[in-house]
Structures are given as structure tokens and as C-alpha cells.
Amino acid sequence: MTFRKRWRFKLCRLPFLFFWLLLGFFVMIVTHLDPLFGEFKEPAAAWHERVVGQPDFEEILEARDQLEMDGLSPLKKSFKEDQLIIVPSKFKRKTNDVKKGNYKFVKPGSGKKGEKSTAVHGDLGKPVNLKLDGFEKDTEESGLGKHGFNEAVSERISLHRRLPEVRHPLCLHQQYNRKLPTASVIICFHNEAWSTLLRTIHSVLDTAPKNLLKEVILVDDLSQQGHLKTALSEYISRLDGVKLIRSNKRLGVIGGRLLGAARASGDVLVFMDSHCECHKGWLEPLLDRIAGDRSRVVSPVLDVIDWKTFQYYHSVDPQRGVFDWKLDFHWEPVPKYEKKQHGSLVSPVRSPALPGGVLAVERHYFQNIGAYDPGMSIWGVENMELSIRVWLCGGSLEILPCSRVGHLYHHRVPYSLPDEETVVKNKIRVAETWLDSFKNIFYKRDMAAYLIGKAEAPNCTERVQLSRRLGCKNFHWFLSNIHPELYIPEDRRGFSGELYNVGTGYCADYKTRWGAAGDPVQLSPCSGNGNQHHEYNSMKEIRFGSGGQFCFDVRQEQVIVSECTLQEQPHFRQQWEVRQQSGGIAHILTAKCIEAVKSGASLGLFLRPCSPVASQHWHFEQLIVMNEG
Numbered sequence: 054m055t056f057r058k059r060w061r062f063k064l065c066r067l068p069f070l071f072f073w074l075l076l077g078f079f080v081m082i083v084t085h086l087d088p089l090f091g092e093f094k095e096p097a098a099a100w101h102e103r104v105v106g107q108p109d110f111e112e113i114l115e116a117r118d119q120l121e122m123d124g125l126s127p128l129k130k131s132f133k134e135d136q137l138i139i140v141p142s143k144f145k146r147k148t149n150d151v152k153k154g155n156y157k158f159v160k161p162g163s164g165k166k167g168e169k170s171t172a173v174h175g176d177l178g179k180p181v182n183l184k185l186d187g188f189e190k191d192t193e194e195s196g197l198g199k200h201g202f203n204e205a206v207s208e209r210i211s212l213h214r215r216l217p218e219v220r221h222p223l224c225l226h227q228q229y230n231r232k233l234p235t236a237s238v239i240i241c242f243h244n245e246a247w248s249t250l251l252r253t254i255h256s257v258l259d260t261a262p263k264n265l266l267k268e269v270i271l272v273d274d275l276s277q278q279g280h281l282k283t284a285l286s287e288y289i290s291r292l293d294g295v296k297l298i299r300s301n302k303r304l305g306v307i308g309g310r311l312l313g314a315a316r317a318s319g320d321v322l323v324f325m326d327s328h329c330e331c332h333k334g335w336l337e338p339l340l341d342r343i344a345g346d347r348s349r350v351v352s353p354v355l356d357v358i359d360w361k362t363f364q365y366y367h368s369v370d371p372q373r374g375v376f377d378w379k380l381d382f383h384w385e386p387v388p389k390y391e392k393k394q395h396g397s398l399v400s401p402v403r404s405p406a407l408p409g410g411v412l413a414v415e416r417h418y419f420q421n422i423g424a425y426d427p428g429m430s431i432w433g434v435e436n437m438e439l440s441i442r443v444w445l446c447g448g449s450l451e452i453l454p455c456s457r458v459g460h461l462y463h464h465r466v467p468y469s470l471p472d473e474e475t476v477v478k479n480k481i482r483v484a485e486t487w488l489d490s491f492k493n494i495f496y497k498r499d500m501a502a503y504l505i506g507k508a509e510a511p512n513c514t515e516r517v518q519l520s521r522r523l524g525c526k527n528f529h530w531f532l533s534n535i536h537p538e539l540y541i542p543e544d545r546r547g548f549s550g551e552l553y554n555v556g557t558g559y560c561a562d563y564k565t566r567w568g569a570a571g572d573p574v575q576l577s578p579c580s581g582n583g584n585q586h587h588e589y590n591s592m593k594e595i596r597f598g599s600g601g602q603f604c605f606d607v608r609q610e611q612v613i614v615s616e617c618t619l620q621e622q623p624h625f626r627q628q629w630e631v632r633q634q635s636g637g638i639a640h641i642l643t644a645k646c647i648e649a650v651k652s653g654a655s656l657g658l659f660l661r662p663c664s665p666v667a668s669q670h671w672h673f674e675q676l677i678v679m680n681e682g
């Protein structure tokens with residue numbers, strides 16, 4: 054009974070339901086047609102001047118067309134559809150920012166002159182909250198906890214401070230091309246401190262010649278802090294030539310820079326971190342080198358701004374950027390042969406890799422060689438990917454000693470570090486796209502990468518196709534011609550992996566920094582993460598380190614690591630004989646064997662007369678077995 058009743062009840066309502074459906078349908082049609090009508094009404098309007106406040110599909114398509122018209126077609130793939138909208142609008146509101154889809158665009162110079170801003174500004178233009186007592190005691194307030202540097206000190210320093218002249222005297226007499234290309238400086242930021250961000254912007258405005266600086270484009274990568282909202286918009290609106298793009302979705306440095314690049318109109322893109330200070334005359338050398346050859350990607354010398362005192366330290370000897378087999382970036386002195394080849398102290402330095410902090414690249418060249426890999430997220434190794442790609446695909450990288458920019462190195466960066474997995478995934482993309490069979494060397498030193506790569510193989514199809522389209526060379530060429538100093542591990546089966554000691558159950562280990570040789574080898578619990586990877590090669594060295602740059606050596610019967618010297622200056626101190634059958638490792642010069650010995654609180658490796666004890670029994674534990682033909 055009840056069943057039937059219920060049905061009757063529903064049937065009674067059917068006409069109503071039908072009516073609502075019809076109404077809904079009608080509304081839907083009207084809303085969908087509206088943009089179309091809009092299009093017919095104003096056919097002559099420029100693409101970006103339309104449709105205020107209506108993020109919709111229509112604009113996305115148009116934005117794409119625009120990108121293609123500008124010859125930026127590789128870029129269109131860089132954005133997911135919902136990331137594509139940035140629309141400068143003529144319809145200014147009082148606050149001068151117009152919400153458009155995912156972005157708010159603030160036009161420069163549109164702040165009403167003489168209008169008092171709501172925030173109270175101190176000397177530095179920052180809403181006043183200076184804290185002048187000792188920063189050591191009060192780390193939270195001073196920004197140590199928040200930003201990884203001393204914000205209180207930064208706030209007391211002028212936004213327009215002059216840096217000391219640190220350029221080589223020869224730089225002051227350099228002649229530059231009369232007609233240099235113009236630059237768009239792109240600065241992405243995420244929760245940057247007010248003073249450091251503003252000092253970055255002002256230092257660009259104060260140092261770059263007006264006729265060479267097309268614009269400064271700020272990309273707010275979803276900052277949450279209050280001062281970066283209205284106060285920043287208002288501040289920026291009073292600066293000439295500075296644009297602000299806001300994203301309401303986290304893009305990361307890579308996505309943010311791509312977005313800024315798509316909006317830039319200068320001949321040259323200058324990507325800059327949001328905590329830099331430009332030295333006088335920094336821009337001209339960069340533009341001049343690119344004017345001479347648009348396939349040069351160039352970087353200034355990055356001087357150090359101390360995170361604690363904000364003092365400016367300049368580096369004296371030019372360094373170059375390199376990377377190791379874990380795809381981590383390092384600085385190292387320029388090799389002698391490079392110095393000889395280039396003569397002058399102010400000549401450009403060829404660099405296997407560029408740091409990510411500040412770099413300049415011709416805008417169309419950047420797009421043509423595939424911008425940044427849009428498959429990467431947040432940040433990390435995007436500079437390595439770009440570096441390898443530029444070299445392999447016909448360009449070059451240089452660091453220019455006459456161009457200097459100070460860079461604030463955070464003493465720790467947990468707040469801005471993407472989680473480790475993100476970086477590892479980006480590394481996997483570099484390995485899979487560019488390293489050819491050399492990628493196995495990388496995986497053996499980074500187990501996380503190996504496991505993640507196995508579990509979810511990244512799709513690098515597009516990047517590999519790009520490489521083919523551009524006719525790029527292979528990684529072997531890079532190793533032979535661009536970075537011949539990078540040691541190529543042999544990683545022979547049975548002679549590489551963790552060096553396991555049977556007696557203690559521990560593995561040989563060395564807590565290492567890139568250039569820090571000279572300490573004893575330790576024994577630690579086996580980590581299985583690739584950090585303890587050792588390799589016994591055909592030159593009878595036992596190599597260690599992410600670049601294979603360290604060798605087992607001996608000092609007073611104790612095994613230490615040193616820089617490998619065998620190839621340059623033959624001697625036997627770094628030569629060993631691995632006896633697979635007995636598990637012994639003998640020092641060739643002294644004919645003694647490596648034994649795990651307790652010394653004080655720790656375990657060390659010492660030379661002892663060879664005997665069949667377990668503490669002299671070693672074997673290489675290969676973590677990954679690959680099919681290597």
C-alpha cells in the first residue's frame with residue numbers, strides 16, 4: 054500500500070519537476086551563449102580586454118591562441134588550462150586589481166597619487182612591526198624561524214642600500230654593444246619577507262638602466278602572509294614598470310617562472326629569486342653576451358648575502374657550476390685549462406651548469422628550446438635540466454664575472470623546500486630524459502629515485518620528443534666535451550654497492566660534504582639508500598662520493614678518504630686489491646688488510662696484517678641489479 058501511495062505522491066509532483074528542469078535548461082543555454090554573444094558584440098577588442106570577472110573556457114582558448122601567435126607554442130603545453138588565465142584589464146577597480154580566473158592582475162602605476170594607504174608605513178614602507186632587541190634571543194620574532202634568515206636585521210637596512218664596488222677594475226672599462234636588447238626581470242615569490250622582496254625589486258629598479266629594463270614581473274605564488282596582499286599591491290602600484298601577477302594555486306618556482314615568461318615582452322628574460330640585491334652594472338654584461346649570440350644562457354656571479362648579518366660577501370675567484378651523479382648542484386673552481394683558454398679574469402666562464410637563482414636567457418630562445426620542463430613541480434633541479442638541455446641542444450652556459458648579484462642564502466630552508474619526493478621526481482625526469490644509459494649511475498646512488506621511478510614511471514615522452522626535434526646530442530657528448538672532469542663510475546657487478554663488513558654487520562660510510570676530503574672512513578648501520586655506495590674500479594681505486602670524487606687512502610694506518618690523485622700522479626697509496634674469495638681488501642703498498650676496529654666510541658677502518666677474521670671480511674652489496682647488457 055505504502056509503496057503505491059508514495060508513487061502517486063511523486064507522480065503528482067511530476068509537472069513541477071518538469072517545469073524546474075525546463076527552467077534550468079533554459080538558464081543553462083542562456084549562460085552558455087552569453088560569452089558567444091559577447092564575442093560577436095566586440096570583435097575588434099583585444100583578447101585581454103574582454104569579459105571582466107568571468108573566468109571561463111572562452112578566454113583560455115584565446116589566451117592559447119595568443120601564446121601561439123607570439124611564437125610561444127611550446128609554452129602552451131606548459132600550463133594546464135586552469136592556470137592559463139592572466140588578464141590585464143582596462144576596467145580598473147579602486148584597488149586596481151581585477152580578479153580573473155585564477156589570477157589577479159595589478160596594473161602598475163595605477164595607484165591614486167596622494168591617496169593615503171590604509172597601512173601605516175615605516176621607513177621601509179613596511180607596516181611597522183620592528184623589533185629591535187637582540188635577534189639571537191627571539192628567533193621567532195626576528196624571522197629566523199619563519200624565513201630562515203634574520204628578518205629583524207633586514208628590516209633595519211635600507212631598501213635602497215648601495216653595495217660596495219667589488220668588480221674587477223677591468224670590468225669598469227668594458228665596452229658594451231651600443232644597442233642592447235631589453236630585459237624583463239621575473240621574480241617569483243612565496244611567503245617572502247617584505248624587506249627582502251622589496252629590496253630585490255628596488256635594487257633592480259635602482260641599478261638597471263631605464264632604457265634596458267622593459268619591466269619587472271612579480272609572480273605571487275600563493276603567498277599566505279598578510280603583508281604580501283593589499284599592502285604589496287598598493288606599494289607596487291606606485292612603482293613604474295612593475296607588474297604583479299597573483300596565482301591562487303601553488304605553481305612553484307618552475308610554474309611561476311613559466312607564467313611570468315609568458316607575460317613578458319622584453320627581448321631577454323631574467324629570472325631572479327626574490328631575495329637578491331643587484332650590484333651596479335650587473336645587467337649590461339648579461340644583455341651584451343646574449344646580444345652577441347642568442348643561444349647563450351648567462352648568469353651573474355652570485356655573491357653571498359649573509360643570512361644573519363646581511364653583510365655582502367663577494368667571491369674573488371670565479372667559480373663554475375657543476376653537478377654530481379645524484380644530480381645535486383655544486384660550485385667548484387674553474388679548471389686551469391679553462392682559465393688559460395680565456396685569459397682575462399673578467400672573461401666569461403663556461404659552466405657545465407648554472408645555479409637557479411639568477412639567469413638570463415633570450416625570450417624566444419627560451420621558448421624554442423622548451424622553456425622549463427612543465428612536468429616538474431615546485432622547484433629543484435629545474436636549473437640542471439635547463440643546463441643539460443642548453444648544452445646538448447646547441448647552446449652554451451656562461452657565468453659573467455663582471456655581472457654580480459648578491460643572493461641571500463638561507464641557513465636552512467625548510468619552509469620553502471618542497472618535500473624530498475618532489476625533488477626526487479624532478480630528478481627522475483632529468484635522468485629519464487637526458488642521461489641515456491648513464492641514468493643507472495644516478496639510480497645506484499639514489500635508491501629513493503630508483504624505487505619511485507619503478508613505482509610510477511614518469512611520462513617524459515614529450516621531452517624526449519623535444520630532444521629529437523631539436524636534434525640534441527647525447528649525454529656521452531656532454532661528459533666528453535662539457536664536463537670531462539666528472540668521473541664516470543664503472544660500477545662493475547660484484548665490485549660496487551655498499552661496502553659491508555661481515556664482522557660488525559655495518560657498512561663503510563663517510564659523512565661528506567662535496568669538497569671535504571681528509572677525514573677517516575667510518576662504519577655505520579647500512580642505510581640502503583644509496584648514500585653509502587662505493588665502487589672498486591679497474592684502476593684499483595675504491596671510490597666514494599656523489600661525484601665519485603673521493604678515494605680510499607691511508608694516514609697512519611687508518612683508512613681515510615682523499616681527493617683521487619692516481620690519474621694525475623701515479624702512486625700506490627690509493628690502490629687496493631679486493632680479494633673476492635676471502636673477502637679481504639689489501640692495501641697494495643703495505644700489503645696489509647682493512648679491518649673494522651673499535652677506536653674509542655666509534656668504529657674505524659685500520660690496516661692490520663691480513664688474517665681470515667670476520668672483521669676483515671668485506672663484500673660489496675649491490676642494492677640494484679640492472680640489466681646492463
Ligand SMILES: *[C@@H]1O[C@H](CO)[C@@H](O)[C@H](O)[C@H]1NC(C)=O
Nearest residue numbers: 510511512513514515516518
Ligand atoms: C605520455 O604522454 C604522451 C604525450 O603527452 C601521451 O601521448 C602518452 O599517451 C602518454 N603515455 C602514457 C603511458 O601515459
